[in-house]
Amino acid sequence: MALSSVFTVEGMHCSNCAVAVERAVRALEGVQRFSVNAATARASVEWNPDQLSLGKVLNAVKKAGFKAIPLEGEEAADAQRLERRLALKRIGVAGLGMMQTMMFVYALYAGGSHGISPDIAQYLRLAGMLLATPVLVYSGAPFFNAALRDLRQRRLGMDVPVSAALLLAFVASVVNTLRGDGQVYYDSVTMFIFLLSLGRFAEMSVRQRSLSASEAFARSLPSMATRICPDGSTERVPLSAIVLGDRLSVARGAIVPVDGTLNCGYALLDESLITGESRPVKRLQGGALMGGSINTSNAIEIVCRTSPETSTLAGIVALLRRAGAERPRTVAAADRVASLFSLVTLILAGAVAFFWAVVDPSNIMTATLAVLVVTCPCALSLATPAAFAAATSRLAQLGLLVVKPEGLERLAKVDTIVFDKTGTLTSGAVVAHVVRINTESTAEAMLAIAAALERGSEHPLSQAFTPFANPAIVAQDIQEFTGQGVQGTIDGRVWRLGQVDFVAELSEGSHIEDAGTHSRLALGTSAGISAIVAVEDEFTEGAREAATTFRALGLNVAIASGDSAEAVQAAADSLGIREFHSRMDFGQKLALVKQLQSSGNHVLMVGDGINDGPVLAGAYVSCALTNGSAIAQSASDLLLLNRSLRVLAEGVAIARRTRQVVRQNLTWAFLYNVTTVPLAAAGYVPPWVAALGMSISSLAVVLNAARLAARNAGERRAVTRAVTP
Amino acid sequence: MNIVLLLIPLGLVMVIIAVAAFIWAVNSGQYDGDVDEHARIALE
Numbered sequence: 001m002a003l004s005s006v007f008t009v010e011g012m013h014c015s016n017c018a019v020a021v022e023r024a025v026r027a028l029e030g031v032q033r034f035s036v037n038a039a040t041a042r043a044s045v046e047w048n049p050d051q052l053s054l055g056k057v058l059n060a061v062k063k064a065g066f067k068a069i070p071l072e073g074e075e076a077a078d079a080q081r082l083e084r085r086l087a088l089k090r091i092g093v094a095g096l097g098m099m100q101t102m103m104f105v106y107a108l109y110a111g112g113s114h115g116i117s118p119d120i121a122q123y124l125r126l127a128g129m130l131l132a133t134p135v136l137v138y139s140g141a142p143f144f145n146a147a148l149r150d151l152r153q154r155r156l157g158m159d160v161p162v163s164a165a166l167l168l169a170f171v172a173s174v175v176n177t178l179r180g181d182g183q184v185y186y187d188s189v190t191m192f193i194f195l196l197s198l199g200r201f202a203e204m205s206v207r208q209r210s211l212s213a214s215e216a217f218a219r220s221l222p223s224m225a226t227r228i229c230p231d232g233s234t235e236r237v238p239l240s241a242i243v244l245g246d247r248l249s250v251a252r253g254a255i256v257p258v259d260g261t262l263n264c265g266y267a268l269l270d271e272s273l274i275t276g277e278s279r280p281v282k283r284l285q286g287g288a289l290m291g292g293s294i295n296t297s298n299a300i301e302i303v304c305r306t307s308p309e310t311s312t313l314a315g316i317v318a319l320l321r322r323a324g325a326e327r328p329r330t331v332a333a334a335d336r337v338a339s340l341f342s343l344v345t346l347i348l349a350g351a352v353a354f355f356w357a358v359v360d361p362s363n364i365m366t367a368t369l370a371v372l373v374v375t376c377p378c379a380l381s382l383a384t385p386a387a388f389a390a391a392t393s394r395l396a397q398l399g400l401l402v403v404k405p406e407g408l409e410r411l412a413k414v415d416t417i418v419f420d421k422t423g424t425l426t427s428g429a430v431v432a433h434v435v436r437i438n439t440e441s442t443a444e445a446m447l448a449i450a451a452a453l454e455r456g457s458e459h460p461l462s463q464a465f466t467p468f469a470n471p472a473i474v475a476q477d478i479q480e481f482t483g484q485g486v487q488g489t490i491d492g493r494v495w496r497l498g499q500v501d502f503v504a505e506l507s508e509g510s511h512i513e514d515a516g517t518h519s520r521l522a523l524g525t526s527a528g529i530s531a532i533v534a535v536e537d538e539f540t541e542g543a544r545e546a547a548t549t550f551r552a553l554g555l556n557v558a559i560a561s562g563d564s565a566e567a568v569q570a571a572a573d574s575l576g577i578r579e580f581h582s583r584m585d586f587g588q589k590l591a592l593v594k595q596l597q598s599s600g601n602h603v604l605m606v607g608d609g610i611n612d613g614p615v616l617a618g619a620y621v622s623c624a625l626t627n628g629s630a631i632a633q634s635a636s637d638l639l640l641l642n643r644s645l646r647v648l649a650e651g652v653a654i655a656r657r658t659r660q661v662v663r664q665n666l667t668w669a670f671l672y673n674v675t676t677v678p679l680a681a682a683g684y685v686p687p688w689v690a691a692l693g694m695s696i697s698s699l700a701v702v703l704n705a706a707r708l709a710a711r712n713a714g715e716r717r718a719v720t721r722a723v724t725p
Numbered sequence: 726m727n728i729v730l731l732l733i734p735l736g737l738v739m740v741i742i743a744v745a746a747f748i749w750a751v752n753s754g755q756y757d758g759d760v761d762e763h764a765r766i767a768l769e
Contacts, residue, residue: 081757084757085751085756085757088751088756089747089748089751092744092747092751093747096743096744099740100736100737100739103736104736120729123729123730123733124733127733127737130737131740
């Protein structure tokens with residue numbers, strides 16, 4: 001049987017590259033089918049496992065000059081781990097080499113001012129060369145490879161001036177060593193490689209962390225599952241062998257492998273992997289379970305509801321991969337600027353070298369090296385992507401996924417939020433609460449009486465009382481008066497629930513009170529009205545807090561709903577939202593959004609993502625509160641997986657902070673270059689100071705961005721608790 | 726100053742030992758950095 005796999009090919013820029021990759025792979029024996037797409041950077045291969053392994057295919061791609069990265073599971077984790085280890089070894093070699101080289105070369109400097117015998121000086125130079133050469137070849141390889149690839153594709157990346165500086169310093173040092181006279185720069189070479197590798201490592205860590213935030217979804221599914229056979233015995237089967245309707249057993253602490261239906265009493269599930277919500281949720285028999293949630297109760301049995309490929313998790317992974325393949329425009333722009341900058345750097349270095357050759361040849365090396373190193377646009381090209389990566393991974397942890405590349409930038413600019421009501425601000429259920437109470441009794445007792453009167457009623461509002469029912473309180477002789485209310489007898493007393501006038505009739509008109517708005521009901525006996533009850537939409541978790549936070553962030557909040565004017569007004573009043581529109585179909589909602597946008601607002605549309613797709617697509621930026629397999633078809637820029645609007649409010653705040661960090665980073669990178677270039681060109685900056693300055697500026701940018709990803713201590717504790725079984 | 730002739734090769738040997746030790750440590754996974762993973766193993 002043939003095996004197949006999909007992997008990413010890095011470094012392809014045109015269809016010629018794709019042809020080169022294809023030729024290299026097809027030359028292998030055992031490849032049955034291979035296709036590669038330069039636009040998406042994806043390659044898919046089918047091979048015969050008897051003749052070939054995936055490793056060999058990836059190696060062939062690598063030999064052709066490209067980088068092949070497996071997309072799935074263990075292989076991707078392994079590739080990441082190996083990349084990290086290799087980078088660490090390069091840093092280690094460069095760091096240790098740098099320390100020792102400095103000992104030797106600084107002895108030379110000291111000898112220069114205090115006197116040193118020529119034999120010893122030459123001995124030190126040779127030792128320096130012996131140390132710097134392996135550092136250059138092993139630890140410097142990534143820079144030279146990247147520069148070569150750039151040059152071959154007739155582009156200028158920032159590795160071109162870096163490599164030029166390294167080669168220039170090293171070759172000049174070797175020439176001076178062989179001549180047995182003059183300055184050597186082995187210390188600068190090793191230090192530059194060490195510091196630059198450190199910066200790259202920090203960048204890689206941020207990138208891998210944000211990658212793992214999305215790939216964590218893909219990897220969170222186990223590769224094996226326990227299937228229950230019809231005879232009751234169990235067997236371990238690979239995930240791919242599971243079909244619809246299979247019964248699976250999930251042990252305590254194990255991960256639910258597919259979307260399924262609970263087939264036993266109840267289960268407690270930790271859905272934090274998918275929704276970011278760390279409190280376990282309870283599911284009863286027949287309830288829907290999401291693949292990827294962790295079973296925190298005893299062993300449970302589930303029935304597979306979707307195939308592994310169409311599960312909720314698979315939908316999320318597909319969206320995130322699509323998002324990951326595209327790059328936000330600002331990042332692309334920063335790259336173009338960096339490329340231009342590299343060109344300017346090279347020209348400037350040439351000009352500086354020429355100037356000093358004419359004016360004072362002894363300064364050529366110092367000034368030229370310093371210019372090449374100091375102007376490296378590393379900080380500039382890191383400024384934006386580092387911040388975006390950190391913020392995206394932070395948001396994913398919270399349960400807000402950025403699925404379109406522009407989503408984060410746009411979220412920061414939002415000044416108006418339009419909410420759909422049902423399914424977004426409200427859950428669709430109604431709930432009753434006591435507004436005023438005229439007797440000694442408690443609110444719970446009043447609601448229990450109301451629940452007893454409404455039991456068996458077909459009226460939609462009656463559901464508002466169901467949660468308060470008390471089995472000990474039973475109403476008899478229940479009569480419904482259409483348009484007025486219900487009447488029943490409890491413990492020999494006659495109670496009425498309904499319109500104020502209707503209830504007041506029992507007490508012959510005494511104690512008539514104004515019940516306020518229409519959705520309020522009175523509850524009373526012949527002794528008078530006992531309580532006023534309001535029936536309201538039940539708000540989704542965090543809706544109240546979110547409405548407050550959005551206002552605190554200075555955003556205009558509006559509701560656009562298809563619901564009746566009363567229901568929308570009640571919800572808006574309760575949330576303190578002043579602008580609301582009722583009885584709108586999606587065409588009218590879209591028109592509202594367009595009208596707001598044409599008057600210069602940046603609108604964030606929040607909907608349930610199921611029936612308001614066109615409205616979401618029409619807004620400047622949109623967020624869908626959806627889960628289930630509908631996720632993959634979502635047209636929105638953001639996905640709120642845990643339906644908690646509080647997270648969305650935090651998302652807006654994080655997006656704004658991200659924009660701020662990007663600005664700080666760009667300002668810093670710009671100021672750094674503006675101040676250091678003239679000093680370097682004037683020959684005031686020794687190469688090692690230039691290397692230090694450049695690396696510190698890159699590290700500052702990466703660390704500043706990392707602030708966005710930081711979790712606070714409270715959340716860390718919550719995670720630890722969630723891990724504890 | 727003859728001692729320098731001995732100390733410099735000694736320094737080179739020390740670097741080689743240090744590099745070898747570091748590479749061994751990285752290869753045996755000591756810097757893989759998944760701290761949460763170890764907590765989880767201990768708790769399960």
